[in-house]
Amino acid sequence: xxxxxxxxxxxxxxxxxxxxxxxxxxxxxxxxxxxxxxxxxxxxxxxxxxxxxxxxxxxxxxxxxxxxxxxxxxxxxxxxxxxxxxxxxxxxxxxxxxxxxxxxxxxxxxxxxxxxxxxxxxxxxxxxxxxxxxxxxxxxxxxxxxxxxxxxxxxxxxxxxxxxxxxxxxxxxxxxxxxxxxxxxxxxxxxxxxxxxxxxxxxxxxxxxxxxxxxxx
Numbered sequence: 001x002x003x004x005x006x007x008x009x010x011x012x013x014x015x016x017x018x019x020x021x022x023x024x025x026x027x028x029x030x031x032x033x034x035x036x037x038x039x040x041x042x043x044x045x046x047x048x049x050x051x052x053x054x055x056x057x058x059x060x061x062x063x064x065x066x067x068x069x070x071x072x073x074x075x076x077x078x079x080x081x082x083x084x085x086x087x088x089x090x091x092x093x094x095x096x097x098x099x100x101x102x103x104x105x106x107x108x109x110x111x112x113x114x115x116x117x118x119x120x121x122x123x124x125x126x127x128x129x130x131x132x133x134x135x136x137x138x139x140x141x142x143x144x145x146x147x148x149x150x151x152x153x154x155x156x157x158x159x160x161x162x163x164x165x166x167x168x169x170x171x172x173x174x175x176x177x178x179x180x181x182x183x184x185x186x187x188x189x190x191x192x193x194x195x196x197x198x199x200x201x202x203x204x205x206x207x208x209x210x211x212x213x214x215x216x217x
Contacts, residue, residue: 036214043125050118057114060107066096143205153195160188
């Protein structure tokens with residue numbers, strides 16, 4: 001649904017769940033989010049448009065000068081003898097000065113309405129900026145947590161591999177039972193599964209950061 005695909009469509013996923021360390025700085029992430037988030041850019045453009053609307057509304061009770069010009073060129077198609085068949089050209093210039101005296105406070109009302117719309121845009125932009133900062137900080141902390149957990153799980157797998165190696169030697173020498181050897185194998189399998197889960201959480205945390213800043217890392 002998110003990608004706009006048909007629910008009946010068959011989707012083949014390609015790729016590997018690999019580890020690629022990402023070193024990020026919170027201040028840099030906040031700066032990138034402010035520069036690249038498309039929703040924030042959109043509100044910025046709306047704010048600029050709102051300011052121009054206020055300026056236009058304020059000009060409603062100001063004198064305005066209208067200038068119109070018209071250029072006309074015609075060619076005679078009359079082929080009678082003695083008729084000039086050259087191009088006939090003419091210019092027409094018009095100036096109109098409009099000086100408002102009283103508009104029934106209509107301009108004041110339009111300015112008030114335009115300012116109200118602009119304030120709403122600014123408020124929405126401020127709330128969006130706060131929300132983006134919260135989203136970026138949350139994604140950053142999630143990434144730090146996932147990184148730390150991934151490091152721990154990596155050590156856990158190494159310890160489980162070493163434990164299984166020792167268990168195999170002990171089993172070959174009759175020092176432990178097959179059940180104890182199986183327990184060591186299961187411990188390694190569980191450690192590997194936990195590491196894959198940590199790697200998945202780390203990958204998702206990176207995706208959340210990229211979404212929060214509006215670009216790839």
